[in-house]
Amino acid sequence: MKLILPDGKELLVEEGLSGKEVAKQIATSLEKKALAYSLDGKLYDINSKIEHDGRFAIITDKSVEAIDLLNHSTSHLLAQALKNLYPEVKFGFGPAIEEGFYYDIDLDKPLVEADLANIEKEMHRLAKENYPIIRKNVSKEEALEIFKDNEYKVELIQGIDDQISIYSQGDFTDLCSGPHVPSTGYINHFKLLSLAGAYWRGDSNNKMLIRIYGTSFFTEQDLQNHLQDLEERKKRDHRKLGKELGLFMLSDFGPGLPFFLPNGYTLRRTLEDYWLKIHKEHGYVVIDTPIMLSKQLWEISGHWDHYKEDMFITKVEDDNEYAIKPMNCPGAILVYKNDLHSYKELPLRFAELGHVHRNEATGALNGLFRVRSFTQDDAHILLTEDQIADEVKNILKLYDEIYSVFGLNYHIELSTRPEDNFIGDIEVWNKAEAALAEACANSGHSYKINPGDGAFYGPKLDFKLKDSMNRIWQCGTLQLDMQLPGRFDCSYIAEDGTKKCPVMIHRACFGSIERFIGIITENFAGAFPTWLTPVQINVLPVKNSLHESRCNELKKLFEQNNLRVQVDNREEKLGYRMRESQIKKIPYTIVIGDKELESTQITYRKYGVETPVTIELNDFIEMINKEIANKDLLVKK
């Protein structure tokens, strides 16, 4: 059996060997780490037991996931097709990304979505031709000659110090470090998804290129599953569910300024009540500071100089300008300064549900995810340098407790001291960073370090949550601030009687209540757990004239037990109201008819479950209260 290797070499392999043996043989011949997959489309790691039809190929010398490699090769196929259809096209980057690939191209005429089908057609044609994908190492001079008509590739080549390699398939050649699948025939199950604009090299000063997104799989089944997932995600979109469930609205009169509707307000209030309770338990005191404060304050805090563009500023007749707060820190500091503090009081934890406004770029606005008016579940902790490590541990524990209630996965990113633009003592920075790193390592969550990405005033941790669209959103944050307390001349009386300046931790767990509601709406697909959902129990009288009064009695009883309940007494058929109850994803629907009138039992139907359950009324109340106390998820995920 003859195999074509990624470097263009051919290798003869004995027939009838196991896939593992074949892969090993190829790997040995290349002296490289290897991953193998079969032409039947199944993926195999070299170390796994392999059932196969005898046709295997080595595909990578790097630790590259095979699916990423396929996507990368598909982006090359896309480029080849584009070159055929639009000979004047120039290429930028074309990498594999999570769940797919893209290619950035420079083309004078705009592409529209309808063109994608045609491009796909050409890609399929080229795939059928089964061009071998051949690697060649070239010198910088050779590379510059080959790509002399493409300023983007030339720019890239000039920045490469390592070995430069090119990959060719048919008459198409691209600058690429590889690796790739052996030939275009491997690429069969893909779809181009969307068009977008993207700046060359991600810099808004550069020209904007056309980005074509797509996705590629080894089997048609995998592709179809993925496309179905994309459909499913659209159904879970919080903007759609927010409308259907009556959670929030937006108005053209205030882009990015969300309105909370009755159901959304109940949900939000429940979330905030939980937040307040758990923070009080963790030693926080709660404050509330003004929504706008005078210009002078923002000058001291530095926002006037560094953040003015994003602030809403009031215009008044005299010089006394005010600004709507984009952050809560200065307010919290004023609260701290209102008293003289002893070291014995520290750490002092001021929590605040702070309603801030930021004039975000129009193009950034997105449902509840990115808004101009939002409430941060903020806290400002003033403490001594020695207390940082312990306090960070406490905060991580608190975050873990909160996130786990919502079944959310997250990872942590630690941003450390910038190279030169920073203030304070390097030793203090090192100590602070070590405290953060240690807390992360002990948290049991994966974390990565972004060297030099910290703010000039201190290192920080960001908590990145994944939404159902697999998009990453920063929710929680934990920032050390070794600057602001000094700017405001904060102090505490130390053990030795001297005045010292405390360190401050800014931190938020939800990040923004609005964004967090968006994320959990999608995460739960609108079926909120019973403790959180706007309406917990829906009571349906079979016949109003006979059963409505009993329903109202029950409503009163449930309300006395702090449950949120509604009676749907509309003159509609039971089936109609039951359907609506399910569409609104109400956890419990109770039907009251003749049978229930004389009984101490009720029959409920739980959301997502078809069979009704009959139970003693008291047991029902006990059950639902227990569920709420445990914050159980409504639907097992």
Place this chain on the structure above:
RNA sequence: GCCGGCAUAGCUCAACUGGUAGAGCAACUGAAUCGUAAUCAGUAGGUUGUAGGUUCGAUUCCUAUUGCCGGCACCA
């Protein structure tokens, strides 16, 4: 802010290449009083986002503008 797309009834959508709008759901009225995902009939509902322009005539074509969507940039 940038690139591209979209905007029609409260909601979801339709209206061939220009001939001034139609359906389902919701709402309202009436009948039916019904036991776990849609009872039947009728009524009303629109300056087609906004402002200009081309045209005998614009939802349809053009320009501007606002908002939204997909991304990019931004998110100390």
